[in-house]
Structure formats: C-alpha cells, structure tokens
Amino acid sequence: MEILITNDDGIYAEGIYALACAMKKVGNVTVVAPDTQRSAVGHAITITDPLRVTPANRNGKFFGYAASGTPADCVKLGIKAIMKKRPDLVVSGINLGGNQAYNILYSGTVSGATEGALLGIPSMAVSLDTFKNPDFGPSAEFAVKLARQMARRSVPPGTLLNVNLPNIPARKIKGVRVTNQSRTCFNDWFDKRTDPHGNTYYWMTGDFKPKDADKASDLNALLAGYVSVTPIQFDLTDYKFISELESWDLA
Amino acid sequence: MEILITNDDGIYAEGIYALACAMKKVGNVTVVAPDTQRSAVGHAITITDPLRVTPANRNGKFFGYAASGTPADCVKLGIKAIMKKRPDLVVSGINLGGNQAYNILYSGTVSGATEGALLGIPSMAVSLDTFKNPDFGPSAEFAVKLARQMARRSVPPGTLLNVNLPNIPARKIKGVRVTNQSRTCFNDWFDKRTDPHGNTYYWMTGDFKPKDADKASDLNALLAGYVSVTPIQFDLTDYKFISELESWDLA
Numbered sequence: 001m002e003i004l005i006t007n008d009d010g011i012y013a014e015g016i017y018a019l020a021c022a023m024k025k026v027g028n029v030t031v032v033a034p035d036t037q038r039s040a041v042g043h044a045i046t047i048t049d050p051l052r053v054t055p056a057n058r059n060g061k062f063f064g065y066a067a068s069g070t071p072a073d074c075v076k077l078g079i080k081a082i083m084k085k086r087p088d089l090v091v092s093g094i095n096l097g098g099n100q101a102y103n104i105l106y107s108g109t110v111s112g113a114t115e116g117a118l119l120g121i122p123s124m125a126v127s128l129d130t131f132k133n134p135d136f137g138p139s140a141e142f143a144v145k146l147a148r149q150m151a152r153r154s155v156p157p158g159t160l161l162n163v164n165l166p167n168i169p170a171r172k173i174k175g176v177r178v179t180n181q182s183r184t185c186f187n188d189w190f191d192k193r194t195d196p197h198g199n200t201y202y203w204m205t206g207d208f209k210p211k212d213a214d215k216a217s218d219l220n221a222l223l224a225g226y227v228s229v230t231p232i233q234f235d236l237t238d239y240k241f242i243s244e245l246e247s248w249d250l251a
Numbered sequence: 252m253e254i255l256i257t258n259d260d261g262i263y264a265e266g267i268y269a270l271a272c273a274m275k276k277v278g279n280v281t282v283v284a285p286d287t288q289r290s291a292v293g294h295a296i297t298i299t300d301p302l303r304v305t306p307a308n309r310n311g312k313f314f315g316y317a318a319s320g321t322p323a324d325c326v327k328l329g330i331k332a333i334m335k336k337r338p339d340l341v342v343s344g345i346n347l348g349g350n351q352a353y354n355i356l357y358s359g360t361v362s363g364a365t366e367g368a369l370l371g372i373p374s375m376a377v378s379l380d381t382f383k384n385p386d387f388g389p390s391a392e393f394a395v396k397l398a399r400q401m402a403r404r405s406v407p408p409g410t411l412l413n414v415n416l417p418n419i420p421a422r423k424i425k426g427v428r429v430t431n432q433s434r435t436c437f438n439d440w441f442d443k444r445t446d447p448h449g450n451t452y453y454w455m456t457g458d459f460k461p462k463d464a465d466k467a468s469d470l471n472a473l474l475a476g477y478v479s480v481t482p483i484q485f486d487l488t489d490y491k492f493i494s495e496l497e498s499w500d501l502a
Contacts, residue, residue, distance in 0.1 A: 037299075044295055045357055048288075050444070050452040072357075073455070081441045081453055102369060104487060105362075106296055106323075118353060118436060149499050158434075159489045161496075176501040180488040183409075185369055190332045193301070201301040202332055204324070231489040231496055236355060237431040238410045238482040245412075245482055248400050250427040 001027030001151060004087040004116070006074040007095060008038045008108025011056050011066045015094035015136050019126065020063070022140035023091060026147045030087070031056075031064025032078035034071060038108050044070045051077060071112030079119055089147055090116025090123040094139045098129030098164050100218040101182035101210075104232065110162055114234065117160040122150045124160060129222050130167035138170040139163075142227055155231070162230045166222050179228040182217035184210045252278030252402060255338040255367070257325040258346065259289045259359025262307045262317045266345035266387050270377065271314070273391035274342060277398045281338070282307075282315025283329035285322060289359050295321045302328060322363030330370055340398055341367025341374040345390045349380030349415050351469040352433035352461075355483065361413055365485065368411040373401045375411060380473050381418035389421040390414075393478055406482070413481045417473050430479040433470035435463045 003023050007016040011033035023029050035054070046069045056066040065082055067074050075090055092112030099107040109125045116123030126143050128134050142165060155161065162181075166173065188206025195201055212219040221228035254274050258267040262284035274280050286305070297320045307317040316333055318325050326341055343363030350358040360376045367374030377394050379385050393416060406412065413432075417424065439457025446452055463470040472479035 045455065047455055050454050051441075052450070052452050076439070076455065077441065077453065080439075081443065102485060105365065105369075105485060111356075114356065146501065149501065153499055156489065156492055159492055178493055178497045178501075180490065180493070181486055183486065188327070188331075190302075190328065192332065199303070201303050202328065203301050204296065204298055204327065227501075229496065229501065231492040232487040233489040233492075234353060234356060234487065235432055235434065236483040236485065236487075238407065238484040239431065241407055241410055241482040241484075242429055242431070245429045245480065248404055250397065250400065250429075250478075250480065 001089060002083065002085045002087045003027045003029050003089045003091060004075065004078045004083060005029055005031045006033045006071050006078065006092050006112040008034065008071045008112065009096055010034050010037045011064060013096065014134065015096055015128065017058060018136035018140045019091060019094045019143060022144050023147065025144055027088070030078060030083050032067055032074040032082055033064060034074060035066040035068055038070050045072050046070060053077060053082065071108045072115040075112050075115035087121055089150060090121050091126065091143060091147065093126030094136050095127035096134055097127060097131050098222060099125060099127040099162065100164050100222060100228065101184050104162060104181060113160045117158055118234065120157055122155050124163055126163045128165050128167055134167060138173060139165045159231050159233045162232050164218055164222055164228045166225055168225060172225065173227060174225045176227045176229060177221040179218040179221050179230045180216050181230055181232065182212045182214060182219035184212045184219055186210060252340065253334065253336045253338045254278045254280050255326065255329045255334060255341045256280055256282045257284045257322050257329065257343050257363040259285060259322045259363065260347055261285050261288045262315055264347065265385065266347055266379065268309060269387035269391045270342060270345045270394060273395050274398065276395055278339070281329060281334050283318055283325040283333055284315060285325060286317035286319055289321050296323050297321060304328060304333065322359045323366040326363050326366035338372055340401060341372050342377065342394060342398065344377030345387050346378035347385055348378060348382055349473060350376060350378040350413065351415050351473060351479065352435050355413060355432055364411045368409055369485065371408055373406050375414055377414045379416050379418055385418060389424060390416045410482050410484045413483050415469055415473055415479045417476055419476060423476065424478060425476040427478040427480060428472040430469040430472050430481045431467050432481055432483065433463045433465060433468035435461045435470055437461060
C-alpha cells in the first residue's frame, strides 16, 4: 500500500512525525509537507508562484519532501510530480488543534485530505483537539486502524474521513462516534491595539470553547471524550433551496 | 440597506470598483478588501499575524478600507470592527475568473461571502468567467437585481448565492439558471523547470476548460451563455455514508 502523508503544521512538526512512523506499519510512506507552518490556509493552492521541493531530514535520516506550498499543493505535488506510484491513501495530520464544526472550512489539514479525495484517492484528515501538551500516540494508533479499514472497505469517491481525537490518555477515550459536522459557530472578535508608532492593528481572537447540544456532532463527541469520524464531501449545493430560488424574479 | 463589499483580487481591482458603484443604487456601501491580490487563498483566516486597515482612495476619492488580510478576514473586520451598523448584505466580487465547480473550494471570492453567511448575513459572491478583456457591466447590473430580490425574499441562514456570468455582452446572455455545483474536476499538472542556478521548481498548470454534461450545473450554464446562480451551504457531512461507516470496525 502506497501512502502519501501531509499536514499544515509543517514537515518539522511533531504530529506528522508520529503519523509517518505509525503509518509505516500499513505501507510505504511518502511525506510531502509544507516547509513552514501553514495553518488556517483554507483550501489554498499556489498559482502565482512556482513551488520548490527540498529533501528534509529528521533525526539525521531522510524523512520526506518539504514544499514551498500549502497542504493542497503538497498533495498535488506528491501525486503528480514526486511519487512514482499513485498512492492508495492520503493522510493529513496529525494536526495540533481540532478541526471540527466550521473549522473544517478553514483547515489546512482537512484541505490536504480534500485534495486527495478530489483526485479520487481514499483520504483522511487527523487532528488532535488541543494546543497544549499533545500526546499524538492515540491519534497515530487510530489512524493506523482506520487506514486498515479503508483498505478493506470503500469510501465513496470524493468523500474523505475527518478524524478528531480528544487529548486524553488512550484508556480514557470512551470510544469512536461516527458524527456530522457541528453547526456551532465560534464566537470571535478583534482586539484593537496601537503599535509603538501610533498605528492601529487588530488581532483576531475569540471564544473557541463552545458547546453543542447536537449529540451526533463532531464537537459534542470530542467534548464527551470520544474519537469523532465525520465523512465529508464537497458538493456544497443547497439542493433544498433550489426550487424556491427558481421562483425568484431573476430574469 | 447597509452593504459590505469585499473581493479577493484586491481593493484596487476593476471588478470591485464596478460592483461598489452599482451597489450604491441599492444602499450604503462599505468596502473592506485585501490590500493586494489574494486569489486562491481558500477560506483562509489570519490568526498568526495582526491585521492592519488603511483607508484607500480611487479616482482621488475615499473608496474603502484596505486590509492586510484575506477576504474572510475583511468580512470579519468589516462586521466586527469597522462598520457601525451590522450589514444587511455582503457581496464579494466581481472576481476576474469564474468560480464554478470545485473552484468554489479554492475561491477567495466565495470565501468572503461564506464568512458573511456564517455570520448570519445574506451574502453573495459574483464572478465573471474570463481572465481577459472583462466587461464587468452585466455582472454589476445582475448583482443589483439579485440584491433587490434578496432584500425582499429570504435565503436560509448559512446559505449564500454563488453567481457566475459569462463574459459576453448583456444582449447575448441567454438568461439565468439556478444551478448546482458542477462535479467536473479540472485536469491539472506540474510543469517542472530548472532555474538559472540549477535548482528545480514547479509551476502548477492545467486544462481549465473542461466540459460538463450535467445540464443543471453551473459550469454547463456558463458554457451555454447563461448566468448561473448556485445556492451553497457549508455542512459538508456526507450523510448518505454515515450508516455504512457506522458498520466499520473502528472500536
């Protein structure tokens, strides 16, 4: 099994190292990841600049390819320019920070897996819901388990699996829930400040710890101590609204 | 009616100027747009850098606020830091280049309207399907018509209208179609080159003129000379696959 691994925290992040080491149990691993942190890039691709690719070592050994692009660029590059065989699986992560609810839209981690899914390859994104004291062990182990299931079963073309884990010891994880994307919005705002030269600037900030009463959601599962697995797809059409919209006076 | 306008081609682009001038027929216009071109940024937000906002003139008159961020940042800033009243409508565009099919996922233009929709404000994205010799007139005029309809009717919360126009004279436009997002994928690849110092680099390129047999799709409408209006929403959950996924061995 050929496995392409990327992330958005960059090729030198802890999470991708844990993931790549674990995935070697399942197949041949090729790492193509951004040369620096690219969090919250959304599903960006690089069209106005050329992309560079450099071999990257970790612990004194070749680890993978560092690219001057986004996670989506890395997956495209991996499949179309670097790997000799087409991968059987794309895995993006392990991200430091959860990618649940509408975070999915902003997530570079998810966008790496999205690119894989759009190119017709079974793909998953794996995120650990913490920004502090991460233990990537349980996430890496779950990614291996899920990869084995994906090799045996089939995911619809264009659909990827978005996985999130709570940052608790493996023995405390209550189980796995297949979930939907939470509809909870984060409450964010701007902190307005003045720089030493008298100019105004803004920091985006917010309350990123919302609750969600929807028991079937990814957010709720994480808060309750479960691993969440959400199948996501990329036809954004609001089909329910089409017939009403057709009655509008647009001609 | 208070209208917030943004784009991803930057505040000095032609398309946003045509849009802002036209929208003044409908209400009070506030422009908050990126200070430079931010195409293909996806739904990026800026979290690791502060944002700066500077007044921008066009034709010697105050036009709007230039922000050092993405379209999504601009909409957040407009609503949460710049406008005194909450807008009744967010309009993103007019983009130079269509945002149809899976382009929606990569589109900064759409992400501006997405941010508006997520914040609960009726929103639309407007794109002109060409990169050369744009005539923004028909697009600006259609945006005005649609804005008036949106003021009278209602769009479901979280849904935005993604509008694309073919770049043909108004009298040649065949009509308006309410469409779905095309499932056609663009065929792209990398052009591998060597720089004057002997180093390899890659340009992403591709065949961006695909066809689509789905008569109900945005891509098909554009190719046939119609304006396309696609309602899009942001729950990406693949609900159809949930029950099968629940049968997998994940515990």
